[in-house]
Amino acid sequence: MASVKDILKIPKFRNSKVVAGHKGLDKNIRYVTVMEVPNIVKWLKGDDLLITSLYSIKDDIEKQCNLIRELSKSSCSCVAIKVGEYVDKIPEELKRIADECELPLIEIPYDLIYIDIIMSVMNLIFEERDSDSIAQKYIKDIIFDIYEDEKIMMEKGKLLGIDVNRDWFLAITLSFNEDEEIDENQVGSLKRVAKGISKYATNNNEFELNPYISTDKSVSIIFQSQSKDSIEKMLPYIEKECLIQVDKYLKNKKVFIGIGTIETNINGIKNSYFNSVKAIESGQIFKEENKIFYYKDMEMFCILNEVIGESRESLNNIVLKNVNDKELLNTLIKYYECNANLDETAAKLFVHKNTVKYRLQKIKEITGLDVKVHEDSFKLYLAVIANKMLLNSTKK
Structure with missing residues (x-):
């Protein structure tokens, strides 16, 4: 069941603040009620979130204080008071009584519309257990096209605090090595990592929901902000947090x-997600010594992976059969991994530079292709790529 704490996580409440009754933040919320009359208490059902501008008792502090006492006795869970219209600020006496009663008081801004609050909270109460799971389902529906009307999806997103046409998104995927055996505990640990990273970003005021979705061996976090620059500036810190969380919960796993x-x-959310997945798929083939793969750096390899695709076996056989x-x-593969640098290749293989030269000469004799000739080197490099793709496909 949703608690007051859960309600406060809804993006619609991001400019609101708890001013009293902090000890009651774990109280459950089952209903939402708007106060328009002084005797509202008799209409409450229990576990209510009461929204009010205090209009009917705006000039009477004593009545306001009595209201808080009565609401507490009636099992009201929380009171959200709109300031700036009929009351400029919540009186200190109200705060003191709310603290005594352990009834949370939330100050909400004047421009926050009641229907937006009601819809957001009711979605939280009736559709899902908490705001995270609502957002997760929403993002998953977008990525995997589980919807019919794009306009309805955009409106639904706004209720969750996700404006797909205004906000910016970035997907980061964390995935286990495909050829590793993974148990349920490790999958659970990966989800815990995702939660930790999401929470880390959410603590930055310019980031919002940051939901994550999971598959059998991976989790993907969709970071959300109103500013593209904010994501770019925060990205190095998020990257660092990813490594910290992985090291904390999955120290012995790649x-x-x-x-x-x-x-x-909407299409941008999909693109970012699939690009993050493609970056890993291509990275495991072409840059397997790395842990982190940016799609912008891997884009050419991703394209090669798609273009060569089913022709990888033929291409490999034509050149390296x-x-x-x-x-x-292995020497040829390492030579290209080292950017055709003989000294670096020798160091990586723990052999003398002349040994590398000898082996490349043997490859020339077998294939008729010379790494020192640009066109020949291009053919050899494509064959090496095809060979890597073949090896990777046998692991799956």
């Missing part, structure tokens, strides 16, 4: 991190 593109609107010596093949 977890890859894919960072999508910063985009807006007769290279049966694993030592020769």
Whole structure:
């Protein structure tokens, strides 16, 4: 059941503040009521969130204080008072009594519309257990096209505090190595990591819901902000937090991190998510020594992965079919991983530079292709890519 704490997480309440009754924040909320008459108490059902501007008793502090006492006795869970219209601020006497009764008082701004509050809270109460799960379902429906009317999805998003045409989004995916055996506890730990990262970003005032969705071996967090610049500035810190959380909960597991593109609107959410996934898929093939893959850096490899696709076996066989010596093949692969640097290749392989030269010469004799000739090197490099893709496909 939703609590006062859960209600306060709703984006519509982000400019509101609890001014008294902090000890009652764990109280449950089951109903939402708007106060328009002085004797509202008899209409309450219990576990209510009462919204009021105090209009009917705006000039009588004593009646306001009595109202708080009566609401507390009637099992009202929380009172949200709109300031700036009929009362400039919540009186200190009201705050004192609310503290005594442990009845939370929330100060809400003048421009917050009642219907927005009601719809947001009712969604929280009736649709899902808490605001996180509502947002998770909403984002998942967008990514996997589980909806029919885009306009309805946009309106539904606004009720959750997600304006897909105004806000900016970035997907970051964390995924286990495909060839590793993963148990339920480790999947649970990965979700815990996602929650920690999401909470870390939410603590920044310019970030909002940051829901996450999960699959069998991965979780993806969709970061949300009204400003693209805010996401760009915060990204290095989020990246660092990802590594901290992974090290804390999954220290002995290899977890890859894919960072999508910063985009807006419904299609932008989808693009960022799938780009973060593609970055990991291509990164495991072409940059397997890395942990973090930015789509912007991996885009060309992602395209190659898609373009070569089903032709990888043919391409590999055309060029490297007769290279049966694993030592020769590994040298060629390492040579391109080291950007065709002989010294670095030798160091990585723990051999002398002349040994690398000898092996590349042997490859030339077998394939007829010379790494020092631009066109030949291009063919060899494509074949190496195809070979990596073949090896990766056998792991799945």
